[in-house]
Amino acid sequence: MKQNIVEFPEILDDAVKNAAPIPQLSERAELSLGDAYEIQEAAINLRMQRGEVLSGIKLGFTSKAKMEQMGVHDLIWGRLTDKMEIENHGCLDSKRFIHPRAEPEVAYLLKKDVDQNVTNDNVLEYVSNVAAAIEIIDSRYKNFKFSLEDVIADNCSSSAYVLGEWKDFSIDASNLEIKMMVNNQLVQSGNSKAILGNPLNSLLEAFRLAKQYNVDLKKNMVILAGAATPAVYVHKNDVVAVEVEQLGVATLKVN
Numbered sequence: 001m002k003q004n005i006v007e008f009p010e011i012l013d014d015a016v017k018n019a020a021p022i023p024q025l026s027e028r029a030e031l032s033l034g035d036a037y038e039i040q041e042a043a044i045n046l047r048m049q050r051g052e053v054l055s056g057i058k059l060g061f062t063s064k065a066k067m068e069q070m071g072v073h074d075l076i077w078g079r080l081t082d083k084m085e086i087e088n089h090g091c092l093d094s095k096r097f098i099h100p101r102a103e104p105e106v107a108y109l110l111k112k113d114v115d116q117n118v119t120n121d122n123v124l125e126y127v128s129n130v131a132a133a134i135e136i137i138d139s140r141y142k143n144f145k146f147s148l149e150d151v152i153a154d155n156c157s158s159s160a161y162v163l164g165e166w167k168d169f170s171i172d173a174s175n176l177e178i179k180m181m182v183n184n185q186l187v188q189s190g191n192s193k194a195i196l197g198n199p200l201n202s203l204l205e206a207f208r209l210a211k212q213y214n215v216d217l218k219k220n221m222v223i224l225a226g227a228a229t230p231a232v233y234v235h236k237n238d239v240v241a242v243e244v245e246q247l248g249v250a251t252l253k254v255n
Ligand code: OOG
Pocket: 058, 059, 060, 061, 062, 063, 066, 070, 103, 135, 137, 138, 139, 151, 156, 157, 158, 225, 226, 227
């Protein structure tokens, strides 16, 4: 890693551990996309050294609504760990987060270690299930503001996720109504087709990117396809629910 950025993984990791925001790293050094993914990997390795285990990957900015909300216009991907998972109907401890936002997602479950290119033709061999999901993103940067390289280095704001009940992968998820409720009030609504035209495309992109970046995707790992709508800030005592037509509901309570 370049000398002027070696400290960045630890700076990001401290921001996670202390739930304390930091200035954008791109203000301190010019970052390339390659630098940003290197920082992401090194920062995640620090979490792994504390016992966290890779539980999957997530894609970001797969919908126009998200790109426009954040002013960033490229597909990104980040890593998920077991510690980020909250059981369905479980609680999010707001003290551990800086300024958490919730977004509605579609999740996929791998039934087999990935040992070759996964495409439309063989995807059934590798993916068993699909579910409604909530992703909690929590940018480590002040005011949730960043460049493309900043957000990639920051593991694409990944911080927690909730999976609804797994449904069979054979359900066609290309055109499903999606609603997000906070305290029973509708706060966002959209359609799964907003996710790269079909969340299946996002899943196939995830396989491609994992291969490109040498990430081993294993049985039981999860892939989050990206939000279908803009994200909303959540606060203590909120109950968040994401409902995807045919897939069901994922909920969490903010404590
Ligand atoms: C970056 C993460 C984007 C998505 O689903 O588009 C993302 C952010 O908005 O902070 O997870």
